[in-house]
Amino acid sequence: MSQEKRLHTVTLDQDKCKGCVACMRRCPTGAIRVRDGKAKIYYDKCIGCGECVRVCHHHAKKAVYDSFDIIKNYKYKIALPAPSFFGQFNNLENLGLIIAGLKRIGFDEVMEVSIGAELSSDATRRVLKEGTIKKPVISTACPAILQLILLKYHSLTENLLNLLAPVDIVAKLARENAIKKTGLKAEDIGVFFISPCPAKVFALKSGLGVEKPLVDGVLAASEVYFKLLPELKNIKDCTEVASTGLLGFAWACSGGEAAGIMKDKYIAADGIENCMNVLKELEDNKLDHMDFVELNACIGGCVGGVLNIENPFVARSKIRELNKSLPLSKNSIESVGKELDYFKWETNPETNDVLRLDEDFMVALKKMSDIDAIMKQLPGLDCGNCGAPTCRAFAEDIVDGAVDISLCTRKETNENNNK
Amino acid sequence: MQSDGLHFEFAVDGENFASAGTASETIKNTLKKLGLPPATVRRTAIAMYEGEINMVIHAGGGTAVVDITPTAIEIELKDEGPGIADIELAMREGYSTAPEEIRMLGFGAGMGLSNMKKYSDEMKIESEVSKGTRVLLKINI
Numbered sequence A: 001m002s003q004e005k006r007l008h009t010v011t012l013d014q015d016k017c018k019g020c021v022a023c024m025r026r027c028p029t030g031a032i033r034v035r036d037g038k039a040k041i042y043y044d045k046c047i048g049c050g051e052c053v054r055v056c057h058h059h060a061k062k063a064v065y066d067s068f069d070i071i072k073n074y075k076y077k078i079a080l081p082a083p084s085f086f087g088q089f090n091n092l093e094n095l096g097l098i099i100a101g102l103k104r105i106g107f108d109e110v111m112e113v114s115i116g117a118e119l120s121s122d123a124t125r126r127v128l129k130e131g132t133i134k135k136p137v138i139s140t141a142c143p144a145i146l147q148l149i150l151l152k153y154h155s156l157t158e159n160l161l162n163l164l165a166p167v168d169i170v171a172k173l174a175r176e177n178a179i180k181k182t183g184l185k186a187e188d189i190g191v192f193f194i195s196p197c198p199a200k201v202f203a204l205k206s207g208l209g210v211e212k213p214l215v216d217g218v219l220a221a222s223e224v225y226f227k228l229l230p231e232l233k234n235i236k237d238c239t240e241v242a243s244t245g246l247l248g249f250a251w252a253c254s255g256g257e258a259a260g261i262m263k264d265k266y267i268a269a270d271g272i273e274n275c276m277n278v279l280k281e282l283e284d285n286k287l288d289h290m291d292f293v294e295l296n297a298c299i300g301g302c303v304g305g306v307l308n309i310e311n312p313f314v315a316r317s318k319i320r321e322l323n324k325s326l327p328l329s330k331n332s333i334e335s336v337g338k339e340l341d342y343f344k345w346e347t348n349p350e351t352n353d354v355l356r357l358d359e360d361f362m363v364a365l366k367k368m369s370d371i372d373a374i375m376k377q378l379p380g381l382d383c384g385n386c387g388a389p390t391c392r393a394f395a396e397d398i399v400d401g402a403v404d405i406s407l408c409t410r411k412e413t414n415e416n417n418n419k
Numbered sequence B: 001m002q003s004d005g006l007h008f009e010f011a012v013d014g015e016n017f018a019s020a021g022t023a024s025e026t027i028k029n030t031l032k033k034l035g036l037p038p039a040t041v042r043r044t045a046i047a048m049y050e051g052e053i054n055m056v057i058h059a060g061g062g063t064a065v066v067d068i069t070p071t072a073i074e075i076e077l078k079d080e081g082p083g084i085a086d087i088e089l090a091m092r093e094g095y096s097t098a099p100e101e102i103r104m105l106g107f108g109a110g111m112g113l114s115n116m117k118k119y120s121d122e123m124k125i126e127s128e129v130s131k132g133t134r135v136l137l138k139i140n141i
């Protein structure tokens, strides 16, 4: 995808950015450079993990999402709260309160994304049984991980679980139901995800795995939280009940999705570095005996999403507490009357070739040997002063013609060391 | 350095299990950057990794030399370890002399050499007991 066509995941507040290189060092894909004293994001390499937002002490990095007011553009408004959203509240005893509260702040209907999670678990069990995907089957629910695989681990694309994300499943179902119920046209119905992360914002707006986006907007969990909180205490007799069991809500935390496939041979890793280590092992055939691999870019899973409010470990404990009173599961493919195909990707997401040095192998070889030659002149400190995260990344930028070697302020260090 | 390719040399540390596999990891990342087909990248990485690990486990370390040319990836793994007395036997699936503590770490299934053969296009082993071993792998591009 070209730079223009990529939607932005995170943006920079130019005035607040001090060019301190913290985000650049943190970015797992090397998508950030500091140029002319300001961080610059190369969106074609960005997977939307939000790590740079988390690490920026100057609050210059912001996750992109839609303003709450866009819901007003639709006649009938449906909220799709992420499973992790329910873990954000203190002393919440009744999950129905959140549903009732969302209705008070402007939504006509609420459909929990955890319903889609339970349906996805059911579909996953069937896909595993079909045996159509190469094992170990890798979860695709975290779009940051999916993007990472499409960017860096091309040989693992045959292991990808070809199912829609839970939010896409409920978006589809909710719109269909609303059309039937209200008689309104599809475009009068606004479907909004309440998202824990910029990765989901990006995935839903670009339509990852689907023909065209299934939601009309993606709201930030934090923004909705602050609108909802004052309303909660005004709710007197709550008649709303959650339509999900514990398996669905468990998706809020790392390991929740894997638990739903009802098999023992699985791995659930969370945190982007840990996930990258697992992906590396998968590439080297070291995890061939596994059935399923769940990977979440955020520490703790989606409760760790950068748009959430609560500390992920506290949120996790709250979800656990809430889940105690719930049945195992309330949704299955039969209960919604659909075929397995309904839950599958409409299109296979394409791999991203941006890390390749050149389309032509001979040119790529030449570039690589030029990079190696430049590396010999650099001090190998990965200090970041030049505005690139590593000396190697800097050497690549030089070969690409983006910068000049004179930006390296510490070349003398290398010359001294070589004496 | 060759003008029409890339040349790499690695010292493979026999003491350090934790860093085992760094040479093949570097080559894997290089091949990805060069834009080679994912299957070629993976075959090369696995074959080289197995050879690298063998030097760590069975030979106390060694060297890895890799040349990437327009037509192939050529890997030489050389050590001064105990050598292999019966190469044909060592090549057999399931044959391993790895001690119990190594098996506990998940190695020693006796699959390394046969996988190296499977994933490479050409493989040659030269070995002399108490002198050392030299494994040559070639993966065509």
Ligand SMILES: Nc1ncnc2c1ncn2[C@@H]1O[C@H](COP(=O)(O)OP(=O)(O)OP(=O)(O)O)[C@@H](O)[C@H]1O
Pocket: B050, B054, B055, B057, B058, B059, B079, B081, B082, B083, B084, B090, B091, B095, B096, B097, B098, B106, B107, B108, B109, B110, B111, B112, B113, B114, B133
């Ligand atoms: N570089 C080497 N030096 C000495 N002996 C070796 C070397 N490489 C392999 N061998 C011998 O060949 C045997 C078979 O090697 P192979 O790689 O197939 O299996 P393994 O290393 O024992 O187990 P695995 O590779 O499945 O973890 C080894 O157990 C060892 O006896």
Ligand code: SF4
Pocket: A009, A010, A026, A027, A028, A029, A030, A031, A032, A041, A045, A046, A047, A048, A049, A050, A051, A052, A053
């Ligand atoms: S969101 Fe993640 S991938 Fe994107 S620039 Fe920030 S740290 Fe890098």
Ligand code: SF4
Pocket: A048, A049, A141, A142, A143, A144, A145, A196, A197, A198, A199, A200, A296, A297, A298, A301, A302, A303, A304, A305, A306
């Ligand atoms: S783990 Fe969840 S919250 Fe974090 S990036 Fe992935 S989908 Fe978003």
Ligand SMILES: [Mg+2]
Pocket: B050, B053, B054, B108, B111, B112, B113
């Ligand atoms: Mg071996």
